[in-house]
Amino acid sequence: MPYLFPFFLFLCGLLVGSFANVCIYRLPRGQSIIWPPSHCPSCQAPVKPYDNIPLLSFLLLRGRCRACRHPISWRYPLVEALNALLYLLVYSYYGFHLLTGIYALLLTILLIVTFIDLEHKIIPDRITLSGLLAGLLLNPLLPVSFFDALLGGLIGGGIFLLVALLSRGGMGGGDIKLMAMLGVFLGWQRALLTIFLGVSSGALVGIVLMLLRKKGRKDQVPFGPFLALGGMVALFWGEAIIAWYLSLHA
Numbered sequence: 140m141p142y143l144f145p146f147f148l149f150l151c152g153l154l155v156g157s158f159a160n161v162c163i164y165r166l167p168r169g170q171s172i173i174w175p176p177s178h179c180p181s182c183q184a185p186v187k188p189y190d191n192i193p194l195l196s197f198l199l200l201r202g203r204c205r206a207c208r209h210p211i212s213w214r215y216p217l218v219e220a221l222n223a224l225l226y227l228l229v230y231s232y233y234g235f236h237l238l239t240g241i242y243a244l245l246l247t248i249l250l251i252v253t254f255i256d257l258e259h260k261i262i263p264d265r266i267t268l269s270g271l272l273a274g275l276l277l278n279p280l281l282p283v284s285f286f287d288a289l290l291g292g293l294i295g296g297g298i299f300l301l302v303a304l305l306s307r308g309g310m311g312g313g314d315i316k317l318m319a320m321l322g323v324f325l326g327w328q329r330a331l332l333t334i335f336l337g338v339s340s341g342a343l344v345g346i347v348l349m350l351l352r353k354k355g356r357k358d359q360v361p362f363g364p365f366l367a368l369g370g371m372v373a374l375f376w377g378e379a380i381i382a383w384y385l386s387l388h389a
């Protein structure tokens with residue numbers, strides 16, 4: 140039954156995506172992610188289990204709380220769907236393997252970071268520092284040597300720390316720790332690629348927003364989402380991109 144595992148993984152992705160939504164809402168507000176159970180942020184009514192089914196409940200309730208009809212953010216079904224699709228993407232690369240589970244975890248962390256940073260312009264330490272620790276503990280299972288992981292964390296975090304010191308606050312502490320976490324999972328080469336992809340995509344979007352006059356020169360565009368995206372690209376296609384780049388200079 141070749142489709143059973145990916146189907147199971149997709150369902151897992153929806154469920155974990157649902158939990159990711161809880162983290163996205165509660166972590167930046169300093170609330171516990173386990174207690175109390177889900178409730179409507181508007182009327183505080185507890186969400187019934189049958190109204191808490193990923194994607195389906197949002198559609199059945201037509202995006203409104205059953206009790207007070209307050210609109211539910213589109214972010215909930217979006218995060219669930221994105222998380223499930225990312226899990227299928229990992230599966231298509233790594234198959235029925237332990238790495239699929241580890242990278243699925245990393246991708247969920249990146250999704251949580253992205254949506255928190257977009258809304259609050261912060262990246263909570265609870266996510267990045269736990270991720271950093273997880274990356275080091277899981278290292279024996281990753282295709283990256285421990286030395287390479289350490290170097291990735293030091294170079295990734297170090298470059299941004301240097302930028303933060305030189306620019307006096309132009310780079311947030313959250314970005315430094317996020318990059319250190321990515322470096323530990325990806326190793327130093329793909330960490331450098333992540334920085335390159337994050338900085339160039341961030342600059343491009345920043346310029347476009349300025350041209351459209353949506354943002355002034357002084358407005359802050361959160362950088363975390365671009366780093367997260369760069370990290371995802373480096374995870375899936377990093378080795379191919381680096382091999383291609385080195386072949387140009389051979």
Ligand SMILES: [Zn+2]
Nearest residue numbers: 179182204207
């Ligand atoms: Zn409500």
